[in-house]
Amino acid sequence: MRYIGRRLLHGLLLLVGVSLLSFLFADLAPGDYFSELRTNPRVSAETIAALRAQSGLDRPLPVRYAAWVASVLRGDFGYSLAYNSPVGPLLWGRVRATLLLTGTATLLAWLIALPLGIWNATARGTWGDGVSKVVLSFLLAIPDLLLAIVFLMLAVETGYFPAGGMVSAGWASLSGPERLRDVVWHLALPVAVLVLGMLPTLVRHVRASMAEAIDSPFALSARAQGIPRQRLLFRHLLPAAANPLISLFGFSLGTLLSASLLIEVVMGWPGLGPLFLEAIMARDFALALAVVMLSASFLVAGNLLADILLYRMDPRIRMK
Amino acid sequence: MTRRTKIAAALAFLGILHGLAIFAGFLAPYPYAEQHREFPYAPPTRIHFRHLRPFVYGWAEGREDTTRSYPIQFLVHGRLFGVREPGVVFLLGSDAYGRDLFSRLLYGGRVSLLTGLLAAFLSLGLGLALGTVAGFHGGWLDQILMRGGELVMALPWLYLLLAVRAFLPLHITTVQAFFLLIIIIGGVGWVRPARLIRGVVLSARERGFVLAARGFGASDAYLIRRHILPLTLGVVLTQATVLIPQYILAEVALSFLGLGVSEPVPSWGNMLAEAQQYHALVAHPWMLAPGLAIIPVLLGYLLLADTLLESRSQ
Numbered sequence: 001m002r003y004i005g006r007r008l009l010h011g012l013l014l015l016v017g018v019s020l021l022s023f024l025f026a027d028l029a030p031g032d033y034f035s036e037l038r039t040n041p042r043v044s045a046e047t048i049a050a051l052r053a054q055s056g057l058d059r060p061l062p063v064r065y066a067a068w069v070a071s072v073l074r075g076d077f078g079y080s081l082a083y084n085s086p087v088g089p090l091l092w093g094r095v096r097a098t099l100l101l102t103g104t105a106t107l108l109a110w111l112i113a114l115p116l117g118i119w120n121a122t123a124r125g126t127w128g129d130g131v132s133k134v135v136l137s138f139l140l141a142i143p144d145l146l147l148a149i150v151f152l153m154l155a156v157e158t159g160y161f162p163a164g165g166m167v168s169a170g171w172a173s174l175s176g177p178e179r180l181r182d183v184v185w186h187l188a189l190p191v192a193v194l195v196l197g198m199l200p201t202l203v204r205h206v207r208a209s210m211a212e213a214i215d216s217p218f219a220l221s222a223r224a225q226g227i228p229r230q231r232l233l234f235r236h237l238l239p240a241a242a243n244p245l246i247s248l249f250g251f252s253l254g255t256l257l258s259a260s261l262l263i264e265v266v267m268g269w270p271g272l273g274p275l276f277l278e279a280i281m282a283r284d285f286a287l288a289l290a291v292v293m294l295s296a297s298f299l300v301a302g303n304l305l306a307d308i309l310l311y312r313m314d315p316r317i318r319m320k
Numbered sequence: 321m322t323r324r325t326k327i328a329a330a331l332a333f334l335g336i337l338h339g340l341a342i343f344a345g346f347l348a349p350y351p352y353a354e355q356h357r358e359f360p361y362a363p364p365t366r367i368h369f370r371h372l373r374p375f376v377y378g379w380a381e382g383r384e385d386t387t388r389s390y391p392i393q394f395l396v397h398g399r400l401f402g403v404r405e406p407g408v409v410f411l412l413g414s415d416a417y418g419r420d421l422f423s424r425l426l427y428g429g430r431v432s433l434l435t436g437l438l439a440a441f442l443s444l445g446l447g448l449a450l451g452t453v454a455g456f457h458g459g460w461l462d463q464i465l466m467r468g469g470e471l472v473m474a475l476p477w478l479y480l481l482l483a484v485r486a487f488l489p490l491h492i493t494t495v496q497a498f499f500l501l502i503i504i505i506g507g508v509g510w511v512r513p514a515r516l517i518r519g520v521v522l523s524a525r526e527r528g529f530v531l532a533a534r535g536f537g538a539s540d541a542y543l544i545r546r547h548i549l550p551l552t553l554g555v556v557l558t559q560a561t562v563l564i565p566q567y568i569l570a571e572v573a574l575s576f577l578g579l580g581v582s583e584p585v586p587s588w589g590n591m592l593a594e595a596q597q598y599h600a601l602v603a604h605p606w607m608l609a610p611g612l613a614i615i616p617v618l619l620g621y622l623l624l625a626d627t628l629l630e631s632r633s634q
Contacts, residue, residue, distance in 0.1 A: 014471065017471045017474075018471055018475060025487065026487060030488075030489060137622055137626075141614075141619040141622055143569055143572065145572065145573065146611030146612070146615075149592070149596065153601045153602055153605070153608075156601075156602060157602045257476075261476075261479070261482075262576075262577075265577065280487070281490075283486075283487075291479070292480075296474050299474055299475070300474055
């Protein structure tokens with residue numbers, strides 16, 4: 001428990017540090033939301049100054065930071081100047097969309113990668129392993145961006161899949177099961193791109209750690225004692241190979257909010273990615289910061305979760 | 321294949337690819353911004369042969385005009401090949417402004433590949449300096465550097481890049497944008513190499529020959545230069561093969577999103593952005609060429625990285 005508490009505190013401090021750094025950086029960077037207005041000859045300098053004062057941008061840094069922290073505690077995450085509303089409500093719908101996309105993709109990728117990696121590790125040197133290695137290396141070399149564009153092109157060409165977006169027009173008038181079908185139909189392509197992007201790295205890691213376990217002396221001795229293959233593989237070797245995979249799984253969970261940015265932008269998925277891009281282009285600091293903090297929290301939480309899992313699973317770590 | 325030949329093959333392959341980009345000024349038949357407004361979205365020009373002499377037909381109204389033919393001339397106007405006006409040779413077709421995609425691909429490769437190389441150079445330089453200092457000095461300096469690194473690592477990488485880029489001035493010249501990209505991509509990526517190098521330095525510091533040299537009165541600078549830096553070479557090389565392709569992709573992503581090098585200077589990223597109109601893309605799929613060009617580059621680096629990692633683990 002003390003270990004977990006310490007890690008939790010560490011994570012929180014990290015997030016506070018990130019937010020402080022972001023404020024400092026945004027303060028040093030030239031320009032803010034209103035600097036675009038300055039190019040407009042019909043807006044006078046006084047008006048801009050007044051607007052700036054009204055939104056509190058002219059206050060000193062510590063005051064603004066304190067106000068922001070208070071706003072986070074209220075669940076508002078600051079006030080978006082571009083949307084003219086508190087940031088919180090803007091975020092939640094987007095977070096749901098992103099989580100739906102990346103959650104499905106991550107789950108699928110792991111469900112494919114685990115058996116494939118284990119099988120590859122047991123079948124090293126056979127043509128099956130060779131083929132899968134070549135295919136995965138090739139996949140690793142294809143940029144997600146290209147994959148997304150090509151899939152969209154094929155979707156338009158064949159008409160089997162929608163060209164982007166999360167729901168069809170007129171979604172609100174559909175009945176429950178039809179809505180579900182519609183979302184799944186829209187989900188298929190972006191999920192496929194994400195899975196293909198994640199798969200090579202996952203399979204490589206699973207294969208490598210399983211191979212290490214299979215080659216270890218204890219595996220040889222267990223085999224010599226006549227432990228059946230299935231039992232050996234899943235009861236003895238998989239737990240022995242699990243540690244790096246747990247860390248990787250934690251990282252997978254941590255990147256749930258951030259892994260799909262490019263794909264969301266290309267495929268028109270209404271998630272956090274496009275929102276973030278809009279926010280930074282418009283210099284909407286509060287909105288951009290909220291997205292950054294949220295995804296950073298996920299990353300920190302993912303690592304924390306992995307550490308806790310490792311702590312629970314591996315007595316060697318507990319002894320330290 | 322032995323490991324040596326594998327590494328040599330990968331290096332040669334990458335060398336050729338980079339060479340193509342470096343000599344774009346000679347290999348490309350057209351300057352990157354030269355427009356042929358009368359040939360928008362022309363498909364790849366077909367090369368015909370008559371008595372082993374290559375030539376192309378004129379292009380009019382969406383098909384070849386066999387009444388006009390233009391022989392391909394080699395080594396004219398300081399370029400490898402070209403055809404006399406008003407003939408055109410577009411090996412990979414042309415874009416919306418009738419610019420030669422093949423030429424733009426080569427010039428764009430210059431920007432994208434060079435960004436990857438220079439940014440990785442910067443990252444590794446920073447990582448080497450900070451990692452060595454942190455590992456060798458230890459104490460409070462180590463604490464500050466590593467805690468600072470954790471802050472950077474707590475942020476999703478692409479988000480960090482985008483945010484840093486977006487908060488710096490957006491309307492700048494292409495050359496400024498290019499160097500800004502290198503500085504941002506390279507500057508943000510120092511943490512991982514620094515941590516790895518710190519680890520190597522930490523263990524190197526306690527090695528027998530280092531202790532012995534110290535006992536003979538060697539200065540810190542001498543120890544680092546003579547005994548410790550050579551030990552980090554392996555990590556630096558493998559990190560380079562991992563970072564360069566990652567940074568090439570980062571440049572592509574940023575330019576694709578309009579935060580990198582901008583028109584009319586081509587980069588693989590902003591060229592791909594032009595291919596983004598899917599509805600039209602089916603009619604001219606050659607616009608995907610910059611995306612496809614990345615694949616062999618990544619494959620080359622991947623092969624190199626894998627071979628280096630293998631030889632290090634043994």
